[in-house]
Amino acid sequence: MKKIYSLASACAMALMLQACGTSAGSATDNSQTVATTSVLGNVLTSLLSNLTTNTDITGTWTYSGPKIVFESENILSQLGSTVASSKMESMLSNQLSKIGFSSKSKLTLNSDKTYTFTVGSRDYAGTYTYDTNSHQFTLTGALGLTNYTCTAAVKNGELYMLHDADNLLSLATKLSSSSKNTTLSTLSTLLGSYSGLKLGWTMKK
Numbered sequence: 001m002k003k004i005y006s007l008a009s010a011c012a013m014a015l016m017l018q019a020c021g022t023s024a025g026s027a028t029d030n031s032q033t034v035a036t037t038s039v040l041g042n043v044l045t046s047l048l049s050n051l052t053t054n055t056d057i058t059g060t061w062t063y064s065g066p067k068i069v070f071e072s073e074n075i076l077s078q079l080g081s082t083v084a085s086s087k088m089e090s091m092l093s094n095q096l097s098k099i100g101f102s103s104k105s106k107l108t109l110n111s112d113k114t115y116t117f118t119v120g121s122r123d124y125a126g127t128y129t130y131d132t133n134s135h136q137f138t139l140t141g142a143l144g145l146t147n148y149t150c151t152a153a154v155k156n157g158e159l160y161m162l163h164d165a166d167n168l169l170s171l172a173t174k175l176s177s178s179s180k181n182t183t184l185s186t187l188s189t190l191l192g193s194y195s196g197l198k199l200g201w202t203m204k205k
Contacts, residue, residue: 044071044198047153047160054130055111056154057137061203063105066092069162069198092199099175107159107203117142119175137161144174150200157205162198 047069066089100120108116109128117124117139126140130152137152148171151162163171 042067042069044069044151044162047155048135048151050153050155051132052130052135052152052154053132057130057152057159058109058111059205060106060108061159061205063101063103064158064202064204065089066096067160067162067200067202068092069160071196071198095172096201099172101201105203115139115142119143122175143171145171151198158202159204160200160202162200165197165199168199 068089100122102120104118105120106116106118113127113129115124115126115128124139124142126142128137128139130137135151135153137150139148140146142148150167151160153160
């Protein structure tokens with residue numbers, strides 16, 4: 001089987017090699033400490049350690065941007081820096097915009113467990129469930145799926161909606177108007193066989 005090289009891995013490797021050429025010094029040490037601290041805030045266990053209740057998720061949320069979360073600090077160390085994460089988020093943002101995500105994308109979650117979700121020119125409506133223990137969030141009939149499910153949590157005023165790579169690619173396929181769309185090819189290359197990341201987006205009230 002022909003191996004598909006992950007663009008994410010390639011970017012991470014290039015950035016790590018570039019980092020190796022940085023001169024040593026106290027300023028470099030300080031910047032690396034700040035970068036590491038910043039990325040640690042994007043580790044999944046840290047994100048899910050905060051209790052998110054059903055009350056927390058109710059309200060109207062507006063798409064704010066792509067998000068990549070590391071499943072563990074070990075994966076974080078492999079990527080090496082916040083720069084690699086930012087580069088991948090930039091590429092992911094481009095692909096999400098092509099399947100309809102923008103500042104006009106809104107998700108309204110009502111206290112009676114009904115929702116409305118606007119992505120691009122599509123409007124979805126139905127019911128939702130949220131499990132505070134597993135952080136599993138399910139919308140019936142949303143985004144071209146009978147049951148759209150993701151990992152969700154609220155932190156610092158943002159609603160994180162995250163997926164495994166395969167699930168996000170499947171979602172992109174549903175939202176794309178053509179199976180030959182170059183968006184899917186690019187997204188597939190980006191996600192590739194790289195494991196250890198949760199990918200998706202954040203929304204703000």
